[in-house]
Amino acid sequence: MGYRNLLKNVKTLIKRLIFSVSVPNFASEKFIDMASIVVENLTKKYGDQKAVDDISFDVKPGEVVGFLGPNGAGKSTTMRMVTCYMAPTHGKITVEGYQADEHPEEIKKKIGYLPENNPLYTDMAIIDYLKFCAEVQGVGKDIVNTRVREMVDICGLNLERHKKINELSKGFRQRVGLAQAMIHDPEVLILDEPTSGLDPNQIVEIRNLIKELGKEKTVILSSHILSEVEATCDRILIINRGKIVADGTSDTLRQQAQGQELVSVKIDGDESRVKKALLGLASVEKVNEQENRKGFFLVQSKPELSSRKDIFDLCVKNKWYLLEMTGIETKLEDVFREVTN
Numbered sequence: 001m002g003y004r005n006l007l008k009n010v011k012t013l014i015k016r017l018i019f020s021v022s023v024p025n026f027a028s029e030k031f032i033d034m035a036s037i038v039v040e041n042l043t044k045k046y047g048d049q050k051a052v053d054d055i056s057f058d059v060k061p062g063e064v065v066g067f068l069g070p071n072g073a074g075k076s077t078t079m080r081m082v083t084c085y086m087a088p089t090h091g092k093i094t095v096e097g098y099q100a101d102e103h104p105e106e107i108k109k110k111i112g113y114l115p116e117n118n119p120l121y122t123d124m125a126i127i128d129y130l131k132f133c134a135e136v137q138g139v140g141k142d143i144v145n146t147r148v149r150e151m152v153d154i155c156g157l158n159l160e161r162h163k164k165i166n167e168l169s170k171g172f173r174q175r176v177g178l179a180q181a182m183i184h185d186p187e188v189l190i191l192d193e194p195t196s197g198l199d200p201n202q203i204v205e206i207r208n209l210i211k212e213l214g215k216e217k218t219v220i221l222s223s224h225i226l227s228e229v230e231a232t233c234d235r236i237l238i239i240n241r242g243k244i245v246a247d248g249t250s251d252t253l254r255q256q257a258q259g260q261e262l263v264s265v266k267i268d269g270d271e272s273r274v275k276k277a278l279l280g281l282a283s284v285e286k287v288n289e290q291e292n293r294k295g296f297f298l299v300q301s302k303p304e305l306s307s308r309k310d311i312f313d314l315c316v317k318n319k320w321y322l323l324e325m326t327g328i329e330t331k332l333e334d335v336f337r338e339v340t341n
């Protein structure tokens, strides 16, 4: 753990010790972990549809967590509940020691939220809008101007600061959205699809900004784009049909999926005989011809088994030349496809 994180944890601990006196339902069992966000058995129903279905997770201070999932998976709904803009059907949410059903206003002060579609008052100039947001968020009058200046700086809005929001490009509007989310210096940032609708250059800029912010703050961001969460997040929660279907770093998720070995082989023999023989091996689960690679097969082993030696022995027994055998690394795309299909 870096010095900054350590210092932050100590600060959080001290704050919590103070707050625990005044906050009656402090999540004491999670206090030991010092989780910044604790979500327990959260469910949201719209009519008969369960948009979020009994999910539980926690986020540690300083972690940058990505909600990854196809459209309609339940990411925005979860974020709306965590930010206290929507009440759950069931379940418990604790943010920075405060329970959502009892202290929503305290939680809103602790969280900076960039909602989906980033609604802004487009008739206002950036500076005026940020001042307005600072007042709404209860930033002290004596520091409003300083905070606005800092946000304009951090979010790279200096040259545009007097422009009206409706004169800005989508990328700059997104920066204003981030600036308003951070104006009150919250511990936690919740960013719903922060790079949606941006061009590739703007995406890189916003990603870098989020990474920078992630050094100081706990961040949850959502995306349906895998490379996005992989580039920005320490940890990925894959959400599908309202449920968490995978949770880990991109490396752990890849390793978990690698539980089943996949090798590409080319064997010099009659293709249908080769395929049948490969399928007959005790260690092999699946054999498929490879697209656009004549004579190549993809061989998937059964869980926990390796079929490499068996394939070699099979070739020797049949006097076939083994022309190629290469291990295939599982890509995060494969993991995503597997858990969301």
Ligand code: ADP
Binding pocket: 046, 051, 069, 070, 071, 072, 073, 074, 075, 076, 077, 078
């Ligand atoms: P995501 O953010 O992953 O795209 P959402 O949380 O927006 O997913 O939506 C999850 C599911 O809930 C979807 O099927 C969506 O149509 C439905 N849904 C979202 N908001 C509402 C609403 N206000 N009323 C009814 N259904 C909704």
